Amino acid sequence: MIALSRSQQRAEFVQRGQDALFVALRVAGWGATTLLSAIGAGLLVFFALGGFTFAGLVLQLGNLASRFSAADAARRGEFEAIVLAIFVIVLALTAFFRRASLRAAFIPITDLTGEDQ
Numbered sequence: 001m002i003a004l005s006r007s008q009q010r011a012e013f014v015q016r017g018q019d020a021l022f023v024a025l026r027v028a029g030w031g032a033t034t035l036l037s038a039i040g041a042g043l044l045v046f047f048a049l050g051g052f053t054f055a056g057l058v059l060q061l062g063n064l065a066s067r068f069s070a071a072d073a074a075r076r077g078e079f080e081a082i083v084l085a086i087f088v089i090v091l092a093l094t095a096f097f098r099r100a101s102l103r104a105a106f107i108p109i110t111d112l113t114g115e116d117q
Contacts, residue, residue, distance in 0.1 A: 026105035034098055038091040 050056020068076065
């Protein structure tokens with residue numbers, strides 16, 4: 001077995017660290033995009049309920065806020081559980097349909113010559 005020189009070991013260690021950070025940044029970006037897409041889907045529902053106008057959106061959100069603040073603690077808890085369950089389902093569906101871009105985060109990027117960078 002041929003031992004690597006100290007500089008080759010260090011270079012390999014640095015390269016692996018850079019690769020890990022690159023993948024971590026790609027996965028973090030994928031997660032942020034997926035989360036923002038799921039939040040946007042919820043906002044789109046209220047926008048549709050408001051007749052696709054900003055005034056209608058604000059009216060629907062104001063209606064929801066007034067009814068939520070007037071409800072007792074038990075009903076608030078039930079509503080929070082329902083909203084959380086719906087958000088988790090929408091987030092899971094968004095992540096499912098974006099799974100190809102997550103898989104791409106783990107594939108090495110190649111330049112035009114076809115060599116790994």
